Amino acid sequence: MITADLDAMGQRARLAARELGFAGTKAKDRALGLIAAALLERQPELLAANEADMRDGEAAGMSVALLDRLLLTPERLAGIAADVRSVAALPDPVGEMFDVRTLPSGLTVGRKRVPLGVIAAIYESRPNVTIDIAALCLKSGNAVILRGGREALRSCLALAEVLREVIGEAGLPQDAVQYVSDPDRSLVDHLLTMRDAIDLLVPRGGAELIRFVAERATMPVVTGGIGVCHTYVDAAADVEQAVRIAYNAKVRRPTICNALDTLLVHRDIAAEYLPLLAREWAHADVAMHCDAEALAVLAPLQGEMALALSPAQEDDWGKEFLALVAAVKVIGSLDEALEHIARYGSGHSEAIVTEDYSHAMRFLNEVDAAAVYVNASTQFTDGAQFGLGAEVGISTQKFHARGPMGLRELTSYKWLIFGQGQVRP
């Protein structure tokens, strides 16, 4: 593949976007239903492609975290298909009119939601992202150019092939979904210059990729996905609830961006709380990188509970572990928690556990992050969990969209003005 092929892909996407932009909701939902069915019917070929990717990944020594992201199972495919069906069941954002009003001039002015146009997504080796993004783009009337990680190439290509076939069968333009299969890195460089063909670029991956894309791309970019997430257990927390929440936030899936990285515990509750949590975390093999105070509480219990304790290093604060590791710090006040989060957080998901109303309200108001929680696990930061059906990514920037990006976040609007001959004085 050469850059001219990529330009041609961009032009085909532009044409497909124009056609898809005028497609009715019924046609788009029918295509989504067929995609969900095909994901189940064609499981054998999809799983076979994924098994080949997994074998190579294992042989190449990919980490457990990365292999977990690469893996497709019948259950995961069924989950992805269910997400596609829930996208189909959501209202179509395209065509919605909002802010309609008649102004003193007599003009009726309103905004009508329209697709963004062509979206390009660069992501790592997570095959499910192929379907999530394509389904959301299709429903919101956008064409998409996909490029997943090299390690997931066979899985992603198999999924993209299913998508294109089914979209064609449904009478919509196949080029609404295109996959860049050539792993040549220089193609990404070229993609970043295709300002006329691409309306939005969504990078999903490590901090390095996202920084590279944000600095080089000539078109709008939504950055995100780096989650350095804190849970702060306030002095007024319900202790049992705080154990459940911190356990879930770390252990449920430690490899996703909304997983707990740092636990902050108020001094007044540390001696009671930390041993209870540490026992649960120990059962799940969570390693704890503790500050001196937390260590003083837990070290005496280390033998009895088989805790994996070590002193926290400075770079543990603000680190995204993506593994069964947590940094733990004892602090003296809500203000200290807010300062720590402002300094080390990545603006993704932050939680307080407390029964104190004023502390809850201050935390909600003052923490500057995409998702701010009271008394719940940060693992809920997810498009489906927030009622968006699925997500194209989680934005940690403030521009255009923040947090999980679902259908509406893939649209723009135009102003429509209904006049009766008005001229401006």
Place this chain on the structure above:
Amino acid sequence: MITADLDAMGQRARLAARELGFAGTKAKDRALGLIAAALLERQPELLAANEADMRDGEAAGMSVALLDRLLLTPERLAGIAADVRSVAALPDPVGEMFDVRTLPSGLTVGRKRVPLGVIAAIYESRPNVTIDIAALCLKSGNAVILRGGREALRSCLALAEVLREVIGEAGLPQDAVQYVSDPDRSLVDHLLTMRDAIDLLVPRGGAELIRFVAERATMPVVTGGIGVCHTYVDAAADVEQAVRIAYNAKVRRPTICNALDTLLVHRDIAAEYLPLLAREWAHADVAMHCDAEALAVLAPLQGEMALALSPAQEDDWGKEFLALVAAVKVIGSLDEALEHIARYGSGHSEAIVTEDYSHAMRFLNEVDAAAVYVNASTQFTDGAQFGLGAEVGISTQKFHARGPMGLRELTSYKWLIFGQGQVRP
């Protein structure tokens, strides 16, 4: 001024933004009221600064269009003050909760509107922009770094000084408004790299500036302001209304971006319509660059009506004239009009004049522009006219905001999640 000073300015803006983000509506509205009053009370010094700029501009041979943009008059200052008061009267977008719902998990999830943070604006020599942008940023809780054109330096500095003094008097952080007074171009280059200090960059100016900024900036940018605007007079137009609308769209203020550039006229109505419009335009000294068919209609009347006719050149289509010049083309169908606009339009403001319902609806649906009109002058594309109070600019991109950008367009949101101990299954 050196780049380190600009970095320091960025840090001060960041601190001011944090303080302003928590400021109450009452405090912000009070400051805006004081600003409006100061613009009237301190007219002499503001007009004197502007006169100095105007004298130098005239001496330097600035064009009539640019001098018109530079000019402040008592009437224009009063208009600007009125816009500031109307911004104060608008609801505060900050703190609004929307999309709040309780999900099957029992979590109550919603979005709360928050300021973007720090906004930087680079604009040309239009002093009023200084106040428009600062007022909107103040009300929406954003700090702003301003840099106007060199030719307006004294006017802009005088206005910025008033802003800073009044904001301080009102008990809000003075550094919520800062002005980069050093005309050194390399400071702009540095500004474009200040991704950590600036959340949004708004360039307002010529195509070259906007392209330069969009390609170089490392932070989000809203581009716009280039308006190649068409008015299409359909075969089914009310002829008198179409004359009024096209006259207003061109003549009211020919130097702004929403002014008519190209008039498209359906063949069936051209012989009746064009002479009526041409007579009106001739009174206002509008030069008409006509295609062969329009010329054939109008040339015989040239002497009688004192028309300024000339044959259109290829580069007249898609040109933003910013002057009393219009390109005129006779076409055969609505489809042809849609194609012409898709090819030559800049996605700013486009109008159809028609009494045909289906044609009106097709035009509204199919034209891909920030503002699409039926039976009204494109000169209405403006934040105040659209009910936004004022505008920070007119976006012609689809990302984040499109068309006039008012208060809401200067905000982001965060997700708030109210739990009762939920953990994710």
